[in-house]
Amino acid sequence: MAQKTKEKKEPPKGSREACARQILDVVPRAMRLLRREMRKEAGQGLSVPQLRVLAFLSGSPGASLSAVSDFAGVADATASAMVDRLVRRELVTRETDPEERRRVCLGLTAEGAALLGRARARARTRVAQNLAVLSGSELASLDDGLNLLRRVLEAAAEAQDRP
Template structure:
């Protein structure tokens, strides 16, 4: 008999498992990305990928650092040709940030290699386990969708995250 789980049990499980999984993903992505970025630099590229046109303040808030720290970090990414930093023509005191083609390419290489490595780890799972994992990910996506992100650019809606499979085919 499977014991009945409470919302508190699930919350505890999430807070224990998700950080470990994120460390694994970050470690794999850092290992596979071409430029050997620091963790904050890499997190900044990921953030800008999901929030094009984000402000420096939004990046600072995302990283949990002061604005001058974020500015110095972004300057290094600009110098490496991975990010552009421009004045917002509508609001002169605001800086808007975008990935360059090189920044997107570095991220994509790291993402593809990391997903391939994660797929190898999941290859031994039974189809019903993969289906259960996909169902759990959809539920976590619902929880994450309720978390307010800082406005990325002039009130624009945040782009949708990756789409999770509706179901996993057996076979």
């Protein structure tokens, strides 16, 4: 019954372990591709995390730093440094909230918004070009898979809050 033939230590096909193995293999590769596409003129000097932060701020103007760190899934200090780099490039505004003076109000500058628009569109286009090797139905399958992966990530994020 689904007994594996003890070839090394391969997990049974279709199992969670096999899928985990796939994730461990494919996700880092995909991430590398994204980074490289970003660096190659697509991202106008923005890193992937930076693009993500800009996109977040675009959708949540006035957000606090902890909102950013929460969204990005990194420590406060990391988010602070990331935001600081963006502020120095004048892509993001950072001012203390008049009420709640420990809070900080983040937002995009005009330049930041413009750059986000360009970088986002280009990155998407570049990735889309790479997707040309798939047929329409394959594209749909990939989309389904990504949605499932998203669900897994959301569940994992929740699980991390209350372990």
